[in-house]
Amino acid sequence: MTALAYNSLHHASPQAADQIFLIVQHWIVSHAPAGLQSLLAILLSVVAIVGGFGLLFAITTILERKGLGRIQNRYGPNRVGFFGSLQPIADAIKSLTKEDIVPQTADKLVHLLAPILLVLAAFSVYAVLPVGRNMVLVNLDAGVLFFFAIGSVTEVAVFMAGWSSRNKYSLLGAMRAIAQMISYEVPLILSSLTVIMATGSLSTVTIVEKQAGFSRILPHWFLFTPWGFAGFVLFMIAATAESNRSPFDLPEGESEIIAGYYIEYSGFKFALFFLGEYLGMFAISGLAITLFLGGWNAPLPFLTWVPSYLWFFAKLLTLIVAFIWVRGTLPRLRMDQLMNFAWKFMLPMALLNLITAAVWHFMPSGPVRWLVSIVLVVVPYTLLGRNQMHKSHLEKRVYRFAE
Amino acid sequence: MLGEGIAKGLIETARNFLGSYVNKDRLTTVQYPEQRLPQAEATRDFPFLVYDGEDWQAGLRCVGCQICEKECPPKCIFIEKSTDKKPDAVGKPQFYPAVFNIDISVCMSCQICVEVCPFDAIKMDTAFELSTVDRFGGLLWDKARLAKPNQHYHHVHPTEAAEVDGRLAEERAKADAKAKAAAEAKTSAPPPAAPPAAPPANSGVSSTS
Amino acid sequence: MLFTIFAALTIAGAVAAISLRNLVHSVLSLILAFAGLAAVYLLLGAQFIGFAQILVYVGAVAILIVFTILLTRNDGTFGTSSQASWNLGALIVIAVFGTLAWTIHSSAALQHALPPQPEATMQQIGTALMVRFALPLEVIGLLLTAALIGAATIALHEKQERP
Ligand code: SF4
Numbered sequence A: 001m002t003a004l005a006y007n008s009l010h011h012a013s014p015q016a017a018d019q020i021f022l023i024v025q026h027w028i029v030s031h032a033p034a035g036l037q038s039l040l041a042i043l044l045s046v047v048a049i050v051g052g053f054g055l056l057f058a059i060t061t062i063l064e065r066k067g068l069g070r071i072q073n074r075y076g077p078n079r080v081g082f083f084g085s086l087q088p089i090a091d092a093i094k095s096l097t098k099e100d101i102v103p104q105t106a107d108k109l110v111h112l113l114a115p116i117l118l119v120l121a122a123f124s125v126y127a128v129l130p131v132g133r134n135m136v137l138v139n140l141d142a143g144v145l146f147f148f149a150i151g152s153v154t155e156v157a158v159f160m161a162g163w164s165s166r167n168k169y170s171l172l173g174a175m176r177a178i179a180q181m182i183s184y185e186v187p188l189i190l191s192s193l194t195v196i197m198a199t200g201s202l203s204t205v206t207i208v209e210k211q212a213g214f215s216r217i218l219p220h221w222f223l224f225t226p227w228g229f230a231g232f233v234l235f236m237i238a239a240t241a242e243s244n245r246s247p248f249d250l251p252e253g254e255s256e257i258i259a260g261y262y263i264e265y266s267g268f269k270f271a272l273f274f275l276g277e278y279l280g281m282f283a284i285s286g287l288a289i290t291l292f293l294g295g296w297n298a299p300l301p302f303l304t305w306v307p308s309y310l311w312f313f314a315k316l317l318t319l320i321v322a323f324i325w326v327r328g329t330l331p332r333l334r335m336d337q338l339m340n341f342a343w344k345f346m347l348p349m350a351l352l353n354l355i356t357a358a359v360w361h362f363m364p365s366g367p368v369r370w371l372v373s374i375v376l377v378v379v380p381y382t383l384l385g386r387n388q389m390h391k392s393h394l395e396k397r398v399y400r401f402a403e
Numbered sequence B: 001m002l003g004e005g006i007a008k009g010l011i012e013t014a015r016n017f018l019g020s021y022v023n024k025d026r027l028t029t030v031q032y033p034e035q036r037l038p039q040a041e042a043t044r045d046f047p048f049l050v051y052d053g054e055d056w057q058a059g060l061r062c063v064g065c066q067i068c069e070k071e072c073p074p075k076c077i078f079i080e081k082s083t084d085k086k087p088d089a090v091g092k093p094q095f096y097p098a099v100f101n102i103d104i105s106v107c108m109s110c111q112i113c114v115e116v117c118p119f120d121a122i123k124m125d126t127a128f129e130l131s132t133v134d135r136f137g138g139l140l141w142d143k144a145r146l147a148k149p150n151q152h153y154h155h156v157h158p159t160e161a162a163e164v165d166g167r168l169a170e171e172r173a174k175a176d177a178k179a180k181a182a183a184e185a186k187t188s189a190p191p192p193a194a195p196p197a198a199p200p201a202n203s204g205v206s207s208t209s
Numbered sequence C: 001m002l003f004t005i006f007a008a009l010t011i012a013g014a015v016a017a018i019s020l021r022n023l024v025h026s027v028l029s030l031i032l033a034f035a036g037l038a039a040v041y042l043l044l045g046a047q048f049i050g051f052a053q054i055l056v057y058v059g060a061v062a063i064l065i066v067f068t069i070l071l072t073r074n075d076g077t078f079g080t081s082s083q084a085s086w087n088l089g090a091l092i093v094i095a096v097f098g099t100l101a102w103t104i105h106s107s108a109a110l111q112h113a114l115p116p117q118p119e120a121t122m123q124q125i126g127t128a129l130m131v132r133f134a135l136p137l138e139v140i141g142l143l144l145t146a147a148l149i150g151a152a153t154i155a156l157h158e159k160q161e162r163p
């Protein structure tokens, strides 16, 4: 084993570069006593996931602050380190050394458990994300289902945080967050259902494998089908709402409810919430990559020599940048707009998209199939979109109890 | 169509993002500790006590009248009046503040103390980098810390200081003129004043002798 | 070993859910019980049921209960119930448990040996639902849709009454 690993390291072939983490893991594990090997292997993977995505979190915070700054014609952080590059470390030290304040009337135990549960749930979903060839912690038969099931646990964590703080704003924020998450979970799952229909599998690894290969230059990603494109857009919109990011950041709307459900958290617990939110965003972006963007597959046939995990992280960073860009552009929605959009636009579109995917599946391939599918996507989009846009008149507000 | 506005917005923000790297004029941020904007002349933040001449103890214009203490809305001025007197700017003997403290953590920079002072003794300063690690003692400024020469006043608020100086000079001139008039009256007045005193003496002498 | 832990968790959660004074605490303990149950399912190799349990019960049912509590009460606590209702409840619980235990104990299923565990993959469950049990699935779907429309109608009704 050691000799093999050494050899493959020595020959530095593209294959070895691709599998380097696995080789290193095997090498370390082979030195452990036999009884502990499987445990150690899992432990190493977990450490890699926590470390890798923790690092990505740090990078994203600085990227986001810099990016938003530039979008608003500011510099962004530029004091700590070279062009502010060490800012995340300063932030980490700050949040670790800050006083941890728990409100006197708070439900101490629940208040403590909420951020822990959030971060645990956020990290658990990475178990089924294939970040590279053969690089998945567990290849579950029901991987996508696992992802959504664990993802729904964050709602409980959010509720626990909002309720235990005994603060009206935090409770309002939690209620908003839960209402929003439930509403957008429906289109989120429905839009990913198209991919499950197409591949006939809930396993993330199988889904990625089904997207390997190229027709001439176009990769076989689901993004490059009409229903896949529509599904991807719907999925990303729902994902933005699920991860409470702008323009769907009503749960933490600073201008109305100050910071929403984590208003009463400070110091390290606040940092945990922050971490949990970002991890959720990465995870759901990772799922979008797995479902629609071909996972760790290379985008062009002559680029397959680049290690697969690099492709995954490149796609992930692209999506993160898109998230930041959208955050810098769009203002926050109103609650009724949010709900209308979810139930009157996202849901019908996602349902119709299921039909489009079925039509695509049963029609013989050729230009006719493309045409029919595109019509099936564009026409409802235009009609539903017009419906959304003509709702701009506001009726006079009637107060039931305040008169 | 739905999404058109979003696309437009995205293009706009992308333009801002890229433009900020190309065109430095877009970045309006002033890199503060290294770069500074010139302060406007009307800048004001916390009060200070003006003194004339070299010695701040002797030259303090404040007479300890405590008007500012009474008028200060958040009550952040603490004055103890002296028991003895010293000559003021005009030369009249006046009280002076034995203690004059301003708690600048409470002061709200309203300038009311300046408006009400009849002696032009308290004025607004422009210094703003006042952070300190001592949250109580460091922010309670005493007389020594508050006292600043008139030149400083000229430096931070030249127009206003010139006007104040002009007024003070006028007042002093008026006072001088008055004093001179009084002195002249003194030199010329004794003759009419003396005679009434003399005759009785004389007469007294004459009567007793 | 693992089963003992998960079973203990489930029971502890369930007991806490009925004995705690604070309603919200009860819901949180109920979530613990649900999660323990899901873990037991997973232990038995039923991935689909296990994850569906979390998705539906933790993610939806528990949240629904939370919403109900928060929208109907303002403090989440309630008074002590009377001794009589406790007794009645205990009676019903014992009766139900006794019936179930007796039925299971005397059922024919226990007489013959366990058949080899069938591999229930996702694929099989999906095919079974879509082919063999397509009609029941459709009926359930129709029923739920009807319930949904009914709920929406009831909710809308109040709005229309206003001038
Ligand atoms: S500026 Fe206003 S608050 Fe400050 S000392 Fe003067 S009167 Fe008081």
Ligand code: SF4
Residues within 6 Å of the ligand: B061, B062, B063, B064, B065, B066, B067, B068, B069, B079, B116, B117, B118, B119, B120, B121, B122
């Ligand atoms: S500063 Fe002016 S108002 Fe205040 S005590 Fe001195 S002389 Fe009086």
